[in-house]
Amino acid sequence: MKKKRYLKWEKQSLTTVLYPVIFGILLLILWQTQLLHKMIGADTFALPLPGRILNIILDNGPAIRKNVTATVIVAAGGLFFGSVFGYLLGIIATVFPKWGAGGLSIASAISAVPIIAIAPILNNLTKDISDDANIRSMFAKTIVVTITCTVAMSINAYRGLNELKPYSLDLMKSYAAGKLTVFLKLRIPNSVPYIFVALRVSVPASIISALVSEYFAEFIIGVGRQIRENIVLAQYATAWAYIVVACAIGIIMYGILLCAEGALLRGRR
Amino acid sequence: MRRRKGNLTAAALTIALTTAALTACGGSTGKETAQTTSASESTTAKAEETTEAKGAESAGKYYAADATAKDIVEDAAKKGKVGNWGLGNEYEVQALLSKYGQETGFLSQAFDMDGFDDDSILLASAMTYNELGLVKNSYQGGYGYGDSVKYIDMNDEGVAMLEDNIFTTKEFAKANPNTVKAFVRASMKGWEYACANPEEAAKIVFEAGSSVSSDHQAYMAEEVKKLVETDTKGNKVVDLGKLDDEALQQTLDLAKKYIKLNDSAAAEKLQTLTLDDFRDASYWTDAMSDATLGAPEKTDVSIQLKWLPQAQFMGYYVAAAKGYYKDAGLNVTITPGGGDIGETTAVNSGQVDFGVTWDANLIAANAGGMNLVAVSQVYQRSGLVLVYKVNK
Amino acid sequence: MIRMKKLLSSKYMVTLVWVIGLIIIWEIGATIIEGTKRSPENVLPHLHQILASVFTTNKVNGTQTAFQIVLSNAGITLLRAGIGFVIGAGLGFVLALVMNLFLPVEKILFPYLMMIQMIPILGMAPIVLAITKDINKSRIIIAAILTFYPVATNTLAGFKSVEKEKHELMYSLAASKFEIYRKLLIPSSLPYFFTGLKISAPMAITAAILVDTLQGGAGLGTALSQSLKHATTIYIFWQIVFLSAMIGILSFYLMVLLEQAISPYKRKKK
Numbered sequence: 001m002k003k004k005r006y007l008k009w010e011k012q013s014l015t016t017v018l019y020p021v022i023f024g025i026l027l028l029i030l031w032q033t034q035l036l037h038k039m040i041g042a043d044t045f046a047l048p049l050p051g052r053i054l055n056i057i058l059d060n061g062p063a064i065r066k067n068v069t070a071t072v073i074v075a076a077g078g079l080f081f082g083s084v085f086g087y088l089l090g091i092i093a094t095v096f097p098k099w100g101a102g103g104l105s106i107a108s109a110i111s112a113v114p115i116i117a118i119a120p121i122l123n124n125l126t127k128d129i130s131d132d133a134n135i136r137s138m139f140a141k142t143i144v145v146t147i148t149c150t151v152a153m154s155i156n157a158y159r160g161l162n163e164l165k166p167y168s169l170d171l172m173k174s175y176a177a178g179k180l181t182v183f184l185k186l187r188i189p190n191s192v193p194y195i196f197v198a199l200r201v202s203v204p205a206s207i208i209s210a211l212v213s214e215y216f217a218e219f220i221i222g223v224g225r226q227i228r229e230n231i232v233l234a235q236y237a238t239a240w241a242y243i244v245v246a247c248a249i250g251i252i253m254y255g256i257l258l259c260a261e262g263a264l265l266r267g268r269r
Numbered sequence: 270m271r272r273r274k275g276n277l278t279a280a281a282l283t284i285a286l287t288t289a290a291l292t293a294c295g296g297s298t299g300k301e302t303a304q305t306t307s308a309s310e311s312t313t314a315k316a317e318e319t320t321e322a323k324g325a326e327s328a329g330k331y332y333a334a335d336a337t338a339k340d341i342v343e344d345a346a347k348k349g350k351v352g353n354w355g356l357g358n359e360y361e362v363q364a365l366l367s368k369y370g371q372e373t374g375f376l377s378q379a380f381d382m383d384g385f386d387d388d389s390i391l392l393a394s395a396m397t398y399n400e401l402g403l404v405k406n407s408y409q410g411g412y413g414y415g416d417s418v419k420y421i422d423m424n425d426e427g428v429a430m431l432e433d434n435i436f437t438t439k440e441f442a443k444a445n446p447n448t449v450k451a452f453v454r455a456s457m458k459g460w461e462y463a464c465a466n467p468e469e470a471a472k473i474v475f476e477a478g479s480s481v482s483s484d485h486q487a488y489m490a491e492e493v494k495k496l497v498e499t500d501t502k503g504n505k506v507v508d509l510g511k512l513d514d515e516a517l518q519q520t521l522d523l524a525k526k527y528i529k530l531n532d533s534a535a536a537e538k539l540q541t542l543t544l545d546d547f548r549d550a551s552y553w554t555d556a557m558s559d560a561t562l563g564a565p566e567k568t569d570v571s572i573q574l575k576w577l578p579q580a581q582f583m584g585y586y587v588a589a590a591k592g593y594y595k596d597a598g599l600n601v602t603i604t605p606g607g608g609d610i611g612e613t614t615a616v617n618s619g620q621v622d623f624g625v626t627w628d629a630n631l632i633a634a635n636a637g638g639m640n641l642v643a644v645s646q647v648y649q650r651s652g653l654v655l656v657y658k659v660n661k
Numbered sequence: 662m663i664r665m666k667k668l669l670s671s672k673y674m675v676t677l678v679w680v681i682g683l684i685i686i687w688e689i690g691a692t693i694i695e696g697t698k699r700s701p702e703n704v705l706p707h708l709h710q711i712l713a714s715v716f717t718t719n720k721v722n723g724t725q726t727a728f729q730i731v732l733s734n735a736g737i738t739l740l741r742a743g744i745g746f747v748i749g750a751g752l753g754f755v756l757a758l759v760m761n762l763f764l765p766v767e768k769i770l771f772p773y774l775m776m777i778q779m780i781p782i783l784g785m786a787p788i789v790l791a792i793t794k795d796i797n798k799s800r801i802i803i804a805a806i807l808t809f810y811p812v813a814t815n816t817l818a819g820f821k822s823v824e825k826e827k828h829e830l831m832y833s834l835a836a837s838k839f840e841i842y843r844k845l846l847i848p849s850s851l852p853y854f855f856t857g858l859k860i861s862a863p864m865a866i867t868a869a870i871l872v873d874t875l876q877g878g879a880g881l882g883t884a885l886s887q888s889l890k891h892a893t894t895i896y897i898f899w900q901i902v903f904l905s906a907m908i909g910i911l912s913f914y915l916m917v918l919l920e921q922a923i924s925p926y927k928r929k930k931k
Contacts (some may be wrong), residue, residue: 059724
């Protein structure tokens with residue numbers, strides 16, 4: 001019985017991986033043989049063939065690595081600072097519930113301002129930070145990503161710190177636990193799954209905002225900037241090579257997140 | 270009272286945390302960039318004060334009024350403070366940097382001149398008809414530098430590449446030759462009138478919905494007139510919009526040298542391109558002759574501009590306002606540019622019929638696999654200059 | 662007096678205090694910038710300057726004032742955002758339904774749906790443009806693509822949230838598959854569907870502004886990028902920043918209202 005269930009689970013997870021992979025291969029075949037282009041009415045110009053894209057990626061290893069490093073630093077740095085900052089905001093909001101909650105609703109309102117509006121302002125604001133354009137651009141870009149990640153994290157952290165299981169708070173109180181103990185033993189562990197909910201939103205968001213902030217940065221580097229340059233110059237094959245790279249960064253970061261989540265939350269469910 | 274105290278603590282905490290996070294952020298980005306600088310050395314020349322660079326800036330922060338272009342370019346490049354917008358506008362600047370033996374890296378310049386104003390860029394790119402006017406003049410949006418700035422002209426330095434043209438796809442030109450000829454004829458009539466009456470042309474563009482201030486519009490019209498009526502060598506152009514093969518060849522040669530394409534197939538194609546691959550003078554020749562043209566095959570046509578509506582494109586607005594297009598049997602829609610979907614993509618996808626672009630962009634697009642052809646060359650000389658401040 | 666006190670400690674008061682606090686921080690920042698930068702309005706203008714630019718009668722182009730330009734462009738963008746949102750939300754719901762009906766479809770599509778979200782719109786735009794040959798249709802389609810994901814994932818989560826017991830009850834009543842969906846799954850997934858809508862409504866606005874910047878023409882994004890490129894007064898940019906934030910918040914509350922109107926059974930909590 002037990003073994004059977006194990007097998008069933010095995011089969012389930014196998015298809016979870018296998019189905020998308022088969023679909024992907026099929027899609028690539030359709031794409032490479034240009035059947036896909038006939039189906040959607042595009043030409044090989046706007047949608048270059050996978051072989052050519054792969055060639056460009058292989059040909060330009062060092063240049064791509066340089067741009068990827070810049071983008072990953074910005075995305076990961078912003079993600080880290082944004083998440084830490086957001087979580088701290090969530091804690092502050094929990095400590096001062098009434099005023100904190102109001103602040104969080106303001107924070108979510110700020111997130112409605114498009115990134116393209118924030119990026120150029122920050123570029124101007126950070127002009128005095130360093131004489132080196134690379135450093136001050138990095139700084140401006142990281143702040144943009146930080147802002148996007150802060151909002152998602154603060155709202156979720158607040159929920160995680162406050163949406164406790166019924167009676168658990170009463171139970172703690174019956175043990176005469178102080179506020180600090182409640183925080184350390186109940187609230188913070190309770191918020192861990194919510195952190196991952198926030199991260200699932202902010203990991204893709206951090207990459208997209210890193211790419212967009214690169215469009216406006218003073219120092220010319222990064223995957224996003226390369227996509228824009230090549231689209232504007234009508235070099236679609238190269239632009240697509242960088243888009244593939246951007247997707248790969250996203251998938252890898254998301255994969256790392258899922259692994260971390262699996263490791264940390266094991267035994268919780 | 271107690272609550273208020275709580276609020277104050279909260280506010281203090283927030284501020285403290287913000288500063289802490291920001292400083293932490295700054296510290297680590299600094300460290301992080303240290304890793305990347307090795308990879309990006311080519312673009313950031315260290316801002317070290319070398320003794321030989323001193324020659325150009327003997328007294329004061331900026332450049333002596335009589336400093337040579339060579340000295341200024343060398344100094345600004347060594348400091349890593351040469352600016353350009355990038356996105357296909359950079360080749361002339363790179364050619365100039367190479368001419369004086371410098372690395373071809375540059376800073377990404379925003380579409381205002383704030384970077385030049387606050388000295389983060391010492392040698393800034395400017396179009397004679399647009400940014401240069403904003404730097405010099407003091408009308409709304411201007412910086413009012415007057416004569417305390419000077420500039421290096423690409424035409425004088427022999428690195429001029431031709432800019433605004435009229436282009437379409439080869440298929441469209443082949444299928445609709447009369448439409449192309451009628452469009453070129455009417456547009457050139459518009460340009461002729463605009464150059465004869467720049468003030469009125471500026472007004473027409475302003476009325477057509479341009480958001481550029483009317484003062485700047487008038488300045489722009491005067492400057493654009495010069496670009497349309499003078500060639501790279503400074504001679505007067507009689508036949509507006511002619512395809513000047515000598516200047517186009519220079520554009521192509523520089524393009525081959527400085528357009529860097531990561532796609533090896535496109536890069537190879539770029540090196541094999543000849544003039545015949547991206548310009549066809551026959552439509553313009555017929556359009557400017559006195560012969561009567563056949564009926565246009567397609568009467569509803571559109572033209573995509575390279576940038577936002579402004580006097581840079583006054584010829585088309587004048588032709589529309591004065592009814593020249595209508596007289597030619599055409600119903601023309603003018604679509605402004607300025608977005609990230611370039612005019613080459615818009616024309617190639619068939620979304621619009623004609624476009625205005627710089628020849629270097631056309632060459633890059635054809636190398637990438639498009640099949641575009643310039644049918645008229647409106648600007649006969651380069652409008653790009655590098656502007657710098659002069660010591661008082 | 663008691664009423665007064667109640668009012669002072671109400672939720673609105675908290676928000677008001679926060680807003681005032683933000684205004685103060687903004688103004689301090691603006692004052693510092695004013696003292697140090699040559700063109701402070703490009704970095705951080707005073708709020709009253711922005712407000713003044715709304716009410717001024719100075720014409721910034723041939724016929725319109727700055728605010729008139731913003732408003733006329735806002736109408737166009739909102740229309741596109743609305744159409745894109747409706748298409749995206751509909752598509753998201755249908756996709757969730759299909760994915761719930763056929764497990765393999767879910768397994769195949771789900772990773773790709775996430776990947777589509779990772780493609781920058783700049784990469785997508787030329788393809789969509791090549792297919793539609795029309796920039797405005799492309800804009801609507803891209804706005805729809807950017808908004809359907811939250812709706813699809815949330816609705817799917819809603820379908821899955823239904824307890825097994827309820828399923829079994831429906832089976833024991835010999836209900837058909839259609840009936841199960843109509844009477845059980847769809848009603849119980851509605852709150853989740855609306856959560857998705859609440860996330861994607863402001864996103865639709867952002868997306869519509871973003872796709873405007875792809876090419877000239879009309880729309881908030883076009884006006885925003887024109888203003889950023891200094892082809893017109895920078896205050897158009899600032900007005901749009903505030904307007905887009907306001908529209909984003911309004912669109913959120915519009916979804917809340919819609920939810921209350923559509924699901925009367927959910928009138929819980931006061």
